[in-house]
Amino acid sequence: MAASSNSSLSGSSVSSDAEEYQPPIWKSYLYQLQQEAPRPKRIICPGEVENRPKYYGREFHGIISREQADELLGGVEGAYILRESQRQPGCYTLALRFGNQTLNYRLFYDGKHFVGEKRFESIHDLVTDGLITLYIETKASEYISKMTTNPIYEHIGYATLLREKVSRRLSRSKNESRKTNVTNEEHTAVEKISSLVRRAALTHNDNHFNYEKTHNFKVHTFRGPHWCEYCANFMWGLIAQGVRCSDCGLNVHKQCSKHVPNDCQPDLKRIKKVYCCDLTTLVKAHNTQRPMVVDICIREIEARGLKSEGLYRVSGFTEHIEDVKMAFDRDGEKADISANIYPDINIITGALKLYFRDLPIPVITYDTYSKFIEAAKISNADERLEAVHEVLMLLPPAHYETLRYLMIHLKKVTMNEKDNFMNAENLGIVFGPTLMRPPEDSTLTTLHDMRYQKLIVQILIENEDVLF
Secondary structure, X not given: OOOOOOOOOOOOOOOHHHOOOOOOOOEOHHHHHHHHOOOOEEOOOOOOOOOOOOOOOOOEEEEOOHHHHHHHHOOOOOEEEEEEOOOOOXXXXXXXXXOOEEEEEEEEEOOOEEOOOOXXXXXXXXXXXXXXXXXXXXXXXXXXXXXXXXXXOOOOHHHHHHHHHHHHHHOOOOOOOOOOOXXXXXHHHHHOOOHHHHHHHHHOOOOOOOOOEOOXXXXXXXXXXXXXXXXXXXXXXXXXXXXXXXOOOOEEOHHHHOOOOOEOOOOHHHOOOOOOOOHHHHHHHHOOOOOHHHHHHHHHHHHHOOOOOOOXXXXXXXXXXXXXXXXXXXXXXXXXXXXXXXXOHHHHHHHHHHHHHHOOOOOEOHHHHHHHHHHHOOOOHHHHHHHHHHHHOOXXXXXXXXXHHHHHHHHHHHOOHHHHOOOHHHHXXXXXXXXXXXXXXXXXXXXXHHHHHHHHHHHHHHOHHHHO
């Protein structure tokens, strides 16, 4: 983050539809400290140094001692040089003057320069960021340690008027059959407000399915000054100043991210595709109980395919299945999978199975996998059923609801066994490895567990009315 950037403060610009909106009081103390931090001063070597690495400039002084480096820095705050270690030739050190002492850091290069986790394009940027961090952590260590004690995150009264307006836009009549997409017009309004306010608006939307979802935080480099949407403090540094949720866009300090509740409200414009997307993320983004792929495919299958011989066992053409996948990724709920386009019902069943296989976390999650396998091993039928029921209760709500809906459907498939020749055991063979995978990618474990995977799905189908 460039301290000299003239970008407006995050969250301070809003749409004309929200003129009453007042941004929170962003706390300026850490921003002021960043402005006060010492600036880097490169001490240039007057002569040409032999064997100077090509990725270092004239701040490299060759093989010199710590004492010589200290003398070259001359007690100037922010001054720095690079040197090669006397004890370990081929190893390089950044000597930096800060706090009336010379600090020495082992320096690395792998295409970018680094001394810790952050990687920089230039030594100048590395030193600039280092001086900012050193200065702020020296001056405000106690302040930083208490940043999370009085967060603004839950105190969103300042957004009430805007929240009401956005809520009205986002809400849909309970009588509507479609509860999925937020329209482009709604997106335009939401994009112009902070993710914190967006979360408040969606939280108060009556139609929003309240599945708990953790934020998907990833280290992020912000351009221009940014403030943490949890504690309202400035996010300091040149790069990687904090983390951003890749699903909802919430921006917070790395240390604050540990305190943010599991209330991520994914934003549709951040969800690039339907397949390979986390199940809970997808249903929250589309505001549906289950992934719309599951609903749409099952409706189509039940409308024209329940009596089809070998339903789910017979494969459709791979190219056509991929076409269906691309249609969902491209068009979402508007994807056309009707008989006019795909007369072979096995293409639709294949697309549904592919959706489940492509989930990054299976419908029967990695966390519950071993518990389900152990339950399947119980010999007493009643005890086994009770054990399966107990593990079902551990599934995340969106996973549970998807599994419940699928089992009701598969039960209907078995009720047409005289036509389609598919009973619960046959469907267990098909869906066992589709719905559950061992956490470790082990072929041996998969082969060993296949009979138990089949048995679990068979039990779920045969007892869906009792278990769910």
